[in-house]
Amino acid sequence: MKAAMYYSLDNILIENLPVPKIGPQEILVQMKACGVCGSDLMEWYLKNRVPLVLGHEPSGIVAKVGSKVKGFEVGNRVFSHHHVACLTCDFCLRGDYTLCEQFSRTHLEPGGFAEYFKVPKPNLEVDTLKIPPDVSFESATLIEPMGCCLRALNKAQVHPSDSVVVVGAGPSGAILTLLLRLFGAGQIIVTDFIDYRLKAAGKLGADLLVNPEAESIIDVVKKATDGKGADLVIVTAPNVNGFLTGMELCRRGGTLCIFAPTRPEDFVRLSPNRLFFSEIKLLPSYSTSHVETRIALNLIQTKKVDTTNLITHTFPLEKTAEAFKKAALNKECVKVVVSNE
Ligand SMILES: [Zn+2]
Ligand SMILES: [Zn+2]
Structure with missing residues (x-):
């Protein structure tokens, strides 16, 4: 074969x-x-x-x-x-x-x-x-990639009207955007360097699309959230910059979901002082299990999420x-x- x-x-x-x-x-x-x-x-x-x-x-x-x-x-x-x-x-x-x-x-x-x-x-x-x-x-x-996204969103406990930033509009960012609509998220802001992918995220339900080469994602998120920052930031970009940007975009008390790994030799400086006083929650979500694959298949079959694009x-x-x-x-x-x- x-x-x-x-x-x-x-x-x-x-x-x-x-x-x-x-x-x-x-x-x-x-x-x-x-x-x-x-x-x-x-x-x-x-x-x-x-x-x-x-x-x-x-x-x-x-x-x-x-x-x-x-x-x-x-x-x-x-x-x-x-x-x-x-x-x-x-x-x-x-x-x-x-x-x-x-x-x-x-x-x-x-x-x-x-x-x-x-x-x-x-x-x-x-x-x-x-x-x-x-x-x-x-x-x-x-089914499998959607399962990964469902697991992250379930762990993050998205509430209706939450403002969410998705860092990286590749396949996972796109599926997350679709699911965030289903979960009742409020404003969904998607950022990526590839305009093609931003456009696609727009079609899938994102409210604001930001190419950091054209405008500051930090400014856009601040403006969209009355200066607070987002309730939830999901970093699908597998690099340190994505993580650090995510930290800047997250509101005090918000959640930063680490959805993709960086290379093992990559490190960031984190201040426990800042984490303590900002109460930003770090939430890694790795892969998916038999629990979410069944839900993903159900959502695809019943067309609760429109996967056609x-x-x-x-x-x-x-x-x-x-x-x-x-x-x-x-x-x-x-x-x-x-x-x-
Ligand atoms: Zn995969
Ligand atoms: Zn086991």
Whole structure:
């Protein structure tokens, strides 16, 4: 089978791999569509694991079912989550599923950017969802990234009329904008350096769009919030500048949600004095669990969020390298999807 082997961001090659063999409690899925995630574009995050087949936002059709599998049959349309929690450890019992030791160990084999992938037993049992007939394979690739956004918003406890700043209008910023409308947020301010992405965020419901190259985001947010700052700032940009800007935009007593990691060698100077007296809450939100994937699928199926404008570019599997280039370098896109139709 064909698979896109990732060596580095500018070196992704289509290679021939054996179709994964499945055990009695596993299934094989023919990939139909798989989203490109921001984390797929972070070279520092991947460099110790290369070469590998990326892709953790896949949907497809069940092609083979192990002899002991119950509840799935050949031909089912499915989404499979690459990471699943054990549900029994101390972290899981407290609902911190993404911190579960099993979580980051589990994955689909070899990954979503391949003609076929294997779904191991825990992934099958805990977080493989059947896609209803009225949800396309492409839309189903949004289940995982939307799950991440839902988890962050649930943790941040968005209240109706809250003013929110989204730093970074990539795929996550776009989905957050859609969900913030659904959660009843008040003013939604989105900032990014790419005008294409700002325009897209505007169509998805953002009230104010700010390109920091053209105007000061701090001035805009101050003006929009009577000088207070935003109730919630969500930093989806994976860099220190995004974080530091976020700190400046957050009101006293507000929440700064860290939605993306920086490189491990990056540090910022934080003043406990300032944190203490401003009572700004730092709220990291990493990944998503089986809890939010189900909610995401429901929101997509019932059209409570209109996802039609999120996927702006689709590339065939053979052109995975181009898909990555579009998402990482050109950036005139929102969600980029690789398809195997
Ligand atoms: Zn992702
Ligand atoms: Zn666990």
